Amino acid sequence: MADVFAALANPTRREVLRLLLERGEQPVQQLADHFDMRRPSLSEHLRVLKDAGLVTEHPIGRQRFYALRPEPLAEVADWLGPYERFWRARLADLREVLDGLPDE
Amino acid sequence: MADVFAALANPTRREVLRLLLERGEQPVQQLADHFDMRRPSLSEHLRVLKDAGLVTEHPIGRQRFYALRPEPLAEVADWLGPYERFWRARLADLREVLDGLPDE
DNA sequence: ACAATAGGTAGGGGATTCCCTACGGGTCAA
DNA sequence: TTGACCCGTAGGGAATCCCCTACCTATTGT
Structure with a gap:
């Protein structure tokens, strides 16, 4: 393949x-x-x-x-898996920063 | 980009x-x-x-x-979205066929 | 049988990819 | 300051990509 x-x-x-x-x-x-x-x-x-x-x-x-x-695309999605965990952690970090800002 | x-x-x-x-x-x-x-x-x-x-x-x-x-990879994941729905439907079809088989 | 239609293959040419060696600029240590 | 080190860029060559036109086979309709 x-x-x-x-x-x-x-x-x-x-x-x-x-x-x-x-x-x-x-x-x-x-x-x-x-x-x-x-x-x-x-x-x-x-x-x-x-x-x-x-x-x-x-x-x-x-x-x-x-x-x-679509099966090979499912494999691509699997390949993305570890990176997805990484970018979700990034988004969570961003949310924390925003939450920590002085209220505005 | x-x-x-x-x-x-x-x-x-x-x-x-x-x-x-x-x-x-x-x-x-x-x-x-x-x-x-x-x-x-x-x-x-x-x-x-x-x-x-x-x-x-x-x-x-x-x-x-x-x-x-990893942000561009998140975009790739978004691109995969519609296809993911398609292959999940396929897997569901497969499961139905298997469930419908005479018991063995 | 013959003409028309659907679509793959052959072969070629220009652009791009992917590697290399040679070299130059910036930084650090003596 | 001088030499060693880190790393990007220049330039070239072989391979691959991506398009084309020409041509071929297979199927359908008359």
């Missing part, structure tokens, strides 16, 4: 994920209509997303439908 | 963040000791992290200490 972070590094690929989340599975041409980009370029982005496990693909007739596969 | 996702795409940079989380702020040389890489290359990674707002830097004498700044 290719690197999920690398797959997410590209804005076009993140936009594809957003479209698939909002509208559900879609064929390639329908996705391509929303980008200022030729279809073969989008096809390559879709391959990167598929290699990262972020989308699945299945053919219906001559179309290929791509669908969101 | 540069693209946080692009900054996270590189394994060395993610490792830097991990080191800063585990050990707190550190000078460049101490970070560089943990990579099979020349120091100037690590300096460039640190600049990318700083441009993305993921680290802060302050000099003490002739050393420069880098520290974790």
Whole structure:
């Protein structure tokens, strides 16, 4: 499974994920209509997303439908876990400072 | 502020963040000791992290200490939010299927 | 059978990434 | 002040990224 972070590094690929989340599975041409980009370029982005496990693909007739596969994003969320504890502690510190200010 | 996702795409940079989380702020040389890489290359990674707002830097004498700044990671967590709802729904579906199986 | 449609692959070119070595500026210790 | 140390920047090279056009196969409709 290719690197999920690398797959997410590209804005076009993140936009594809957003479209698939909002509208559900879609064929390639329908996705391509929303980008200022030729279809073969989008096809390559879709391959990167598929290699990262972020989308699945299945053919219906001559179309290929791509669908969101969010499991790798759950892994990203797990990766964020330890950092989340850190930034929450920071926010708590900030709140304490604010609470300690002379009333105004 | 540069693209946080692009900054996270590189394994060395993610490792830097991990080191800063585990050990707190550190000078460049101490970070560089943990990579099979020349120091100037690590300096460039640190600049990318700083441009993305993921680290802060302050000099003490002739050393420069880098520290974790987790706020952009909180933004990544926010970005994940809608997808999290999606994968949780998936897990719930899976649980239903398992519950519906004939007892075994 | 033939034309049209959907979409992947090949190959190329310019931009960017990621490493390197060489070097320069600032700080500390003798 | 002189040398050692910390670290950033310059510049270059190989690899990768990201777009393109051209082309191919597979499926559908006439």
